[in-house]
Amino acid sequence: MKSWTLLACLALPLAAHAAPDHRVQVAQGGVARWAGMEAKACGFLGKRYPAVDGDCYYPVDFQLKPGVHEIALYDTDGRQHLGWMTVEKVDFPEVEITLPDDTYINLSEDNAKRHREERARVVKALKVDADEPQFSLPLAKPVKQLPQSENDFASRRLFNGTHKSTHTGRDAPVSVGSKLGSVADGTVILAEDQFFTGNAVYVDHGGGLVSMFFHLSELSVATGDTVKRGQAIGKVGSSGRSTGPHMHLGIRWMNARIDPYLLLEDPAKLPSVADSAAEEQAKIDQAQRSEPPEGDQQ
Ligand SMILES: [Zn+2]
Numbered sequence: 001m002k003s004w005t006l007l008a009c010l011a012l013p014l015a016a017h018a019a020p021d022h023r024v025q026v027a028q029g030g031v032a033r034w035a036g037m038e039a040k041a042c043g044f045l046g047k048r049y050p051a052v053d054g055d056c057y058y059p060v061d062f063q064l065k066p067g068v069h070e071i072a073l074y075d076t077d078g079r080q081h082l083g084w085m086t087v088e089k090v091d092f093p094e095v096e097i098t099l100p101d102d103t104y105i106n107l108s109e110d111n112a113k114r115h116r117e118e119r120a121r122v123v124k125a126l127k128v129d130a131d132e133p134q135f136s137l138p139l140a141k142p143v144k145q146l147p148q149s150e151n152d153f154a155s156r157r158l159f160n161g162t163h164k165s166t167h168t169g170r171d172a173p174v175s176v177g178s179k180l181g182s183v184a185d186g187t188v189i190l191a192e193d194q195f196f197t198g199n200a201v202y203v204d205h206g207g208g209l210v211s212m213f214f215h216l217s218e219l220s221v222a223t224g225d226t227v228k229r230g231q232a233i234g235k236v237g238s239s240g241r242s243t244g245p246h247m248h249l250g251i252r253w254m255n256a257r258i259d260p261y262l263l264l265e266d267p268a269k270l271p272s273v274a275d276s277a278a279e280e281q282a283k284i285d286q287a288q289r290s291e292p293p294e295g296d297q298q
Contacts, residue, residue: 022083024071024273025280028090029062029154029259030287034073034083034273043072043080049130049208049254052137055267059253060087062154062168071273083273088284092154096161097243104196104241105163111195118194125190125202126210126252133207135184137267140229142180142213142249146264147172153259168257169212169250174236176217176245181230183211183249183263188225188233197248198240201233207253211260214248215239262287 026032034042034056041048042056051057056073066089073081099105107115149170157165174180186205193199199216217237221227238245251260262270271283 022071022081022273023086024058024083024271025086025088025284026058026060026271027088027284027287028060028064028066029092029257030060030284031253031258031262031270032058032060032071032085032272033267033270034058034071035268036274037073037081038076039073040076040078041074043070043074044085044254045069047130047254048072048074050133052133052135052207057137057253057267057270058085059256059258060085061256061258062090062092064256090154092156093151094156094158095152095167096158099160099241099243102160105160115195118192118196121190121192122194122202126255128189128204128208128210130208130254131206133205133209134186135205135207135209135229137263138265139183139211139263140181141264142183142247143174143178147174149261153261154257169214169248170260172247172249174245174247176236176238178236178247179220179232180213180216180234180236180247182227182233184209184229186211186227188221188223188227191219191221191223191225191233193219194240196241198242199234199237200240203227203233208255210252212250212252214250215242215246217245259287 024032038054039051039056042051044058058071064087066087069085071083071085149172152167153170155167157167182203184205186203189204190202197214199219200214202212204210215238216234219234220232236245236247249260251258271280
């Protein structure tokens with residue numbers, strides 16, 4: 001009986017056998033979804049974390065190695081279902097930026113020390129628990145009329161022809177002084193004026209999800225505050241290393257740096273385990289064209 005099963009498997013095309021129904025393809029910096037089976041928890045990269053409204057999401061850091069990764073879904077009876085995720089490499093754009101002077105390029109000793117201390121506080125704040133999610137998807141837009149962002153997520157930036165830096169969020173031309181609302185309920189884990197990011201706010205939304213806004217003109221919240229979805233957390237500005245007023249939004253989920261705009265759209269648009277190959281490819285292509293969230297083209 002056993003050898004018969006083995007023979008039957010070998011007779012199948014290898015791809016069909018190695019890749020069962022539970023499979024999904026996603027781009028670096030993207031998020032995959034496993035819906036249609038009531039989930040309690042999800043597993044990815046050796047971590048287990050809660051489902052969001054009964055669905056599993058697998059956030060893929062923009063630097064995660066391309067290739068095949070195992071994903072898991074734990075249903076409400078505690079049964080484990082396994083799947084495969086194929087991470088596709090993305091060629092992120094390269095951007096040159098000119099700053100008027102080298103304050104943010106060749107750091108003075110004081111500024112270098114300040115940056116090291118601030119960096120340490122950020123690293124500490126980002127160590128959040130993947131406890132009960134306080135958010136649903138899509139997240140709330142920070143402003144009602146969210147303009148299109150440049151295709152600048154994970155772009156490699158070259159400042160004044162010398163200094164290299166990777167942009168881990170998205171910039172959008174929201175006018176100076178506009179109030180920015182929290183994308184979901186949560187707790188402010190850090191709100192302070194920092195050297196590079198200017199006035200910055202980091203909010204822990206539970207479930208391992210953290211949102212961040214940089215370069216604000218003023219902060220409306222303090223570290224430790226609890227915030228509600230849509231509550232003003234600050235105003236758009238150009239503090240820190242910035243070439244002009246704009247909204248910078250970043251998202252970390254289970255420590256993966258992902259394209260924040262993906263979570264502002266209907267989650268059904270994310271590549272999903274149940275999708276056909278053609279549907280998956282269409283969603284990946286759509287995400288890479290970086291269209292604005294639905295409802296903004298008025
Ligand atoms: Zn930015």
